[in-house]
Amino acid sequence: MAKRAVVCGAGGFIGSHLVQRLMNDGYWVRGVDIKHPEWTASAAHEFIVADLREPGAATAALRGGIDEVYQLAADMGGMGFIHRAETQIMHNSMLINLNVVDAAAKAGIERYFLASSVCVYRDMKLGEAELTEEDAYPAAPDNEYGWEKLYAERAVLSYAREHAFEARIARFQNCYGPEGTWTGGREKAPAALSRKVAESVDGTIEVWGDGSAVRSFVYIDDLIDGVRRLVDSDVSEPTNIGTREYVSVKELVELVAEAAGKNITPVWVPGPVGVQSRNFSNDRIESLGYQPLFDLASGLAETYPWVAQRVASLAD
Numbered sequence: 001m002a003k004r005a006v007v008c009g010a011g012g013f014i015g016s017h018l019v020q021r022l023m024n025d026g027y028w029v030r031g032v033d034i035k036h037p038e039w040t041a042s043a044a045h046e047f048i049v050a051d052l053r054e055p056g057a058a059t060a061a062l063r064g065g066i067d068e069v070y071q072l073a074a075d076m077g078g079m080g081f082i083h084r085a086e087t088q089i090m091h092n093s094m095l096i097n098l099n100v101v102d103a104a105a106k107a108g109i110e111r112y113f114l115a116s117s118v119c120v121y122r123d124m125k126l127g128e129a130e131l132t133e134e135d136a137y138p139a140a141p142d143n144e145y146g147w148e149k150l151y152a153e154r155a156v157l158s159y160a161r162e163h164a165f166e167a168r169i170a171r172f173q174n175c176y177g178p179e180g181t182w183t184g185g186r187e188k189a190p191a192a193l194s195r196k197v198a199e200s201v202d203g204t205i206e207v208w209g210d211g212s213a214v215r216s217f218v219y220i221d222d223l224i225d226g227v228r229r230l231v232d233s234d235v236s237e238p239t240n241i242g243t244r245e246y247v248s249v250k251e252l253v254e255l256v257a258e259a260a261g262k263n264i265t266p267v268w269v270p271g272p273v274g275v276q277s278r279n280f281s282n283d284r285i286e287s288l289g290y291q292p293l294f295d296l297a298s299g300l301a302e303t304y305p306w307v308a309q310r311v312a313s314l315a316d
């Protein structure tokens with residue numbers, strides 16, 4: 001019999017791609033979100049529009065003999081949103097996470113997946129040795145989004161101990177790809193820079209900071225592959241999923257310009273840059289056979305045209 005999965009956050013970027021992958025893998029899938037996916041109709045067998053901040057909605061979403069729950073619903077966005085909407089993020093995402101894990105425990109599910117984030121880690125100095133998953137403690141996340149994720153991880157682990165289900169927790173690096181948020185203030189750097197480059201008529205774009213902050217970005221297909229490997233594994237500890245390719249924001253701008261085939265000069269302006277540096281171990285996820293297939297240049301070659309098309313259709 002096909003396994004039955006519920007994907008919370010199935011109307012979002014990563015959730016909608018995950019639904020597609022689970023369907024391809026032969027699952028029966030129910031998607032749940034406060035909104036439908038923006039770009040294509042959900043592939044899920046069933047799609048429920050529900051506000052998971054309501055405990056009753058979470059209970060209803062998990063009815064009917066569910067084997068696996070994938071919890072990706074969150075009130076989230078890029079660095080600008082994370083810094084200006086702290087209480088909104090803490091309030092909404094905490095309610096969602098507590099309601100869904102509580103409902104899952106009561107429904108007697110077998111496996112629970114939580115989408116956490118590398119924002120649980122502290123800021124790093126340039127050139128510092130990589131952090132392993134254990135280095136999330138002593139905890140010093142840079143922002144409230146990271147603290148909320150850390151608390152959500154702890155909630156899942158404690159419910160799993162008490163209710164004897166399997167917990168799988170992934171700490172995602174920044175994820176990008178087609179169908180990700182690209183405008184409106186919640187978009188992340190690769191999509192935001194793609195939009196700015198597509199919109200630029202004079203060859204300049206404004207970019208927050210001075211270009212020296214270091215980041216890594218994981219392409220959506222690789223991230224989903226990591227999630228599936230982790231959920232099917234015996235690894236119950238939080239696990240980073242990302243790539244070993246690190247770039248400065250300046251280099252990221254150059255790569256986006258290259259994908260666009262445009263000459264672009266960044267104009268550095270003050271803004272919420274976030275941490276200075278990132279460098280995380282991917283040993284744990286790689287021990288499960290995970291190897292990202294997309295480097296940043298090839299991922300942007302897929303992402304830039306999609307964003308440029310959205311920009312063009314707005315201008316029509």
Ligand code: NAD
Nearest residue numbers: 009011012013014034051052072073074115117172174175
């Ligand atoms: P997204 O915003 O596209 O998806 C989140 C979904 O949650 C949205 O569709 C939203 O409508 C839904 N949601 C919000 N409030 C809800 C509510 N009250 N009830 C029901 N649904 C609600 O974001 P994403 O990029 O797909 O991220 C998915 C998960 O991965 C999130 O938990 C996020 O924190 C985590 N994550 C993402 C990244 C990234 O780079 N995109 C990095 C680290 C962690």
